[in-house]
Amino acid sequence: MQTNTVTSSLPCLYSFRRCPYAMRARLGLLFANTEVELREIILKNKPPEMLAISPKGTVPVLQLPDGTVIEESREIMRWALGHNDPQRLLDKKVLEQAGVLIDKNDNEFKHWLDRYKYADRYPEGTQAEYKEQGEMFLQALESLLTKNTYLLAERVSIADIGIMPFVRQFAHVDRETFYSLPYPNLQRWLQYWLEHPLFVQAMTKYPLWQEGDEVVVFAG
Ligand SMILES: N[C@@H](CCC(=O)N[C@@H](CS)C(=O)NCC(=O)O)C(=O)O
Numbered sequence: 001m002q003t004n005t006v007t008s009s010l011p012c013l014y015s016f017r018r019c020p021y022a023m024r025a026r027l028g029l030l031f032a033n034t035e036v037e038l039r040e041i042i043l044k045n046k047p048p049e050m051l052a053i054s055p056k057g058t059v060p061v062l063q064l065p066d067g068t069v070i071e072e073s074r075e076i077m078r079w080a081l082g083h084n085d086p087q088r089l090l091d092k093k094v095l096e097q098a099g100v101l102i103d104k105n106d107n108e109f110k111h112w113l114d115r116y117k118y119a120d121r122y123p124e125g126t127q128a129e130y131k132e133q134g135e136m137f138l139q140a141l142e143s144l145l146t147k148n149t150y151l152l153a154e155r156v157s158i159a160d161i162g163i164m165p166f167v168r169q170f171a172h173v174d175r176e177t178f179y180s181l182p183y184p185n186l187q188r189w190l191q192y193w194l195e196h197p198l199f200v201q202a203m204t205k206y207p208l209w210q211e212g213d214e215v216v217v218f219a220g
Contacts, residue, residue, distance in 0.1 A: 012037040013076075013218065014050045014061040017205060019043075020165035021073035025060040026202040027161040028077030029220055032084045036062065038218035039209035049211060074102060077158055080220075087156055094152040098159035101151065105163045109137035113166060117173050131177075134170055138183055141167070145185035164193045 013029070013036040015022040029036055041047055046057055054061040054071040062070040062079070070076050081090045112134035119127035141163070144151050151159045167190055171178035179187055193199050206216055 009065055010035055010037045010215070010217065011065060012039060012063045014039045014041055014047070014054075014059055014063075014209075015218075016041055016043060016059045017203065019059050020169050021058070022060040023165035023168075023199075023202055024162045025062070025073045025076040025080075026218065027164075027198060028080045028089075028158070029218065030198040030202055031087060031089055031156075031161065032080035033086070033220040034080045034084060035220050036218050038206060038216045040206040040216075041209060047209065047211070074106075074162065077162060081158065089156055089158045089161065091153070091155075091157060094157045094159070097152055098157050098162070101159045102162045104137060104140075105166055109134060109166060109170075112137075113170050116170065135181070138167070138170070138181070138186055141189075142183040142186045145189050150189070160189075160193070164190070164199070168194065 011034070013025065015026060015038055017040065039047070039050070041050060041059060043059070050059075050061055051057055053063055053069045056071065058071065060071075060073050060076055062076045064070070070079055078090070112130050115122045115125065115130035116127060116134050119125075119130055122130070141151065148154055150156050151163065167186065171190055181187075201219075209216070
């Protein structure tokens with residue numbers, strides 16, 4: 001975390017609608033009922049204001065009114081829910097397991113997801129091989145979802161909102177294939193999330209942000 005001066009009274013989120021990391025951050029903010037100023041960006045043309053506070057150049061980035069910069073999606077979820085967590089997504093009972101699952105998502109599943117999605121950029125393997133590798137994680141999720149309605153319990157946890165955007169991305173590479181796989185509980189879970197009012201809200205389209213624009217409030 002770094003500190004810089006900002007003028008707005010709201011935390012400011014640099015976000016890209018289609019980025020799964022940014023989706024989980026927006027979901028975290030919505031589940032925490034936390035209002036932020038939303039600055040929609042595109043990766044091809046990152047605003048200098050964002051790069052000035054977070055030179056690594058990934059979204060999401062959240063800048064707090066005191067200047068603190070949070071530049072990891074997991075930390076943004078944790079920060080938001082750490083302040084307000086009416087649905088107890090950070091329930092102590094599942095927190096450790098959620099961390100392990102999100103690690104697996106970010107460090108392993110995402111690797112295969114990228115290759116499955118952009119197989120032509122990774123000619124050393126075939127798309128079918130990449131899909132199979134990605135499915136190992138999907139199988140683990142399916143097994144969890146045979147035990148519970150949500151990934152880790154009978155109620156939503158940070159694991160659900162942290163992982164759902166990536167499963168969505170996998171499914172959207174080829175919806176027909178995804179829905180023909182033998183993962184009925186995962187399909188049900190994904191469908192539930194795609195229709196969830198907070199996910200629908202998280203996917204609202206906003207115009208690209210430019211310096212001088214009126215503040216767009218992303219309402220929690
Ligand atoms: N570990 C970061 C990863 C974020 C990330 O990689 N975001 C992608 C977009 S989905 C990005 O900003 N990539 C930079 C680029 O493509 O220039 C987090 O969890 O926030």
